[in-house]
Amino acid sequence: MKTKTVWMGIVLCLALLLVNEAMAQQTGATVTNSSWSTKNASTPQSRNDSRGTITTVSLNAEQQNSKWKAYVGNVSSTFVLDDSGGYSIYQWTMDSFSGQVYITRNNSISWAGVTCAGLGDKSYEDTVINHNSTRADSVNRTFVAQTHKAFTVGSTAISQNTCYSTATWKNDTAQVLSTAIPFQEVLLTDGNDMIYTTFVEDNMLGYKPESNGVTYDFQAIVPDDGIGSNPLLTYFFYLELS
Known part of the structure; x- marks a missing residue:
């Protein structure tokens, strides 16, 4: 039976439109929702064993992770x-560009002070959103690698392999982390708020099987509140393109 960890609680396909006042400047993105999808519950299997027996079984299930959600588009x-x-x-309507998608819960980021998020920032984020930092699906342990390419946030240079990072899947398979792979995701902070950062690709085959031929410019995962009865977390989208 195929076994894999499912990080994405919800997949929401987005088209992000940027009206940019200047190159290498962060600006709020207009978000257009084109589709919404979530995992269907699996059909249970059954057994019909003889009376008076003790049957040893191994149970396995892929459980949708409601503490995370994903954005692709x-x-x-x-x-x-x-x-x-x-x-x-x-x-000028641009047909080719590069840059970053920034996803954060604050609609007023201090961009001049943005830097890599540290261990304390990850721990604080888990506490604020009711995640357990010791669990595999916490922010702390999801963004545990430091493998990403170099980039700039405005005029601030972020050197490669200096921030906590991960990478979303491609072709329904986990990627081997390197600075060259698509759909890297990096943790940044302005000192107050976590900024989930991913890079703009150019019509790249994404998490779906390659036979589907579906391409995206970005993929990202962000956490939701770990207590299911609490309100959903709202995220704001920024773009910085060049």
């Missing part, structure tokens, strides 16, 4: 020359 961008009133003198 595509990115489109327009670079503009605008004034403070939002009036444009010119714009």
